[in-house]
């Protein structure tokens with residue numbers, strides 16, 4: 001199963017190897033929606049690293065999570081005869097961007113259901129918050145295995161351009177499957193810093209919208225949050241980066257809604273990271 005899949009678990013050093021290189025990120029923001037409440041620089045020359053959320057920012061796995069949550073909660077709500085059916089609004093309000101069991105607890109709470117928390121080892125049949133979360137993980141794992149995953153082309157292009165400029169980059173994802181997804185998408189070697197749901201559990205880092213996971217990544221990079229750009233598609237994730245005092249928070253609208261992301265504290269919202277890539281030169285196009 002994904003969490004125990006044999007990945008080359010890299011322990012990231014206290015300080016990212018590539019930090020300290022003075023990098024320039026000459027991205028032009030003209031034409032991109034800006035939040036009038038914050039002053040957004042015209043370019044990113046003052047920033048020294050980039051942190052990406054994973055599901056819905058680098059890879060279309062938010063779709064798989066949505067499908068898995070919907071399948072599992074439809075089943076569980078039927079078993080428990082819950083009158084208000086599960087809907088996509090539940091996903092964006094209670095689950096998107098949050099750690100697995102926090103999401104389950106949020107939805108159950110919204111329906112007035114209280115269950116024991118259980119432990120991460122609970123089987124998918126257990127009537128506990130953890131058991132229900134693990135039941136969803138079975139759906140997610142099967143879907144990922146059957147369908148596979150590739151990065152969004154625009155996200156891959158931006159990551160490649162930043163990598164070429166030796167920009168330090170990291171991933172901050174609530175998912176315990178993050179390393180599996182990054183590996184399957186061929187991205188894992190791009191990121192010297194990965195803060196995922198497994199590490200968050202080990203270090204007791206609070207779920208987004210608390211800033212803990214992003215702040216942990218900033219410390220691993222050896223940088224002040226104000227020096228770092230964050231890309232996030234979840235309302236909870238945008239709020240988390242804003243609460244952490246990150247220098248620039250770019251919302252990626254994959255369904256949460258541009259206004260909701262701006263309201264949560266995004267400086268700007270894009271629909272795809274491709275709009276931030278530099279155009280290819282004639283030679284590169286050939």
Ligand SMILES: O=P(O)(O)OC[C@H]1O[C@@H](O)[C@H](O)[C@@H](O)[C@@H]1O
Pocket residue numbers: 055062065066095096097098099100103137140173174175176177178197234
């Ligand atoms: O159950 P996992 O793989 O640990 O993922 C937890 C959460 O991870 C987040 O990245 C996703 O946005 C959520 O949809 C998901 O529920």
